[in-house]
Amino acid sequence: MDRVDGGVDDLREVVRDVREGHPFEIVAWVLLPEHLHAVWALAKADSDYPMRWRLIETNCSRRVPSGERIRESRRNKGERGIWQRRCWEHPIRDDLDRQRHVDSVHDNPVKHMSNAPSIAGFHPFTRIFSMGDGRMGLCG
Numbered sequence: 001m002d003r004v005d006g007g008v009d010d011l012r013e014v015v016r017d018v019r020e021g022h023p024f025e026i027v028a029w030v031l032l033p034e035h036l037h038a039v040w041a042l043a044k045a046d047s048d049y050p051m052r053w054r055l056i057e058t059n060c061s062r063r064v065p066s067g068e069r070i071r072e073s074r075r076n077k078g079e080r081g082i083w084q085r086r087c088w089e090h091p092i093r094d095d096l097d098r099q100r101h102v103d104s105v106h107d108n109p110v111k112h113m114s115n116a117p118s119i120a121g122f123h124p125f126t127r128i129f130s131m132g133d134g135r136m137g138l139c140g
Helices: 008-021 049-063 072-076 095-113 117-122
Strands: 025-031 036-041 127-130 136-139
Touching: 008 025, 008 049, 025 095, 036 095
Parallel strands: none
Antiparallel strands: 025 036, 127 136
């Protein structure tokens, strides 16, 4: 989602519902105020993660009141302004590739901290604290 305004519970419920109908494992996931990252594992014979994202986006969008500012081109296509137009998809090649992507998901909130320290509480494995002089520190 481009912007998260209290829709976390809706997102969580929709993901749970999609997983019930179309199983996948959540290997890593981080939700920040303006975007999210996820690493999923699907069954060997299943590679249809675009369908799962489409279901998540569609069902979440139905729960969010419309009215966000969007460009006319998006409105003409029936798109909502809460989702990015493109999703970066990358099939995992091996264990090392998987670990690099999982690490990237977990480190993503820290990369964004310098721009928006208020998102610090979203990091899954560390507690972030203020040192009193504008710098942030990590403890895990």
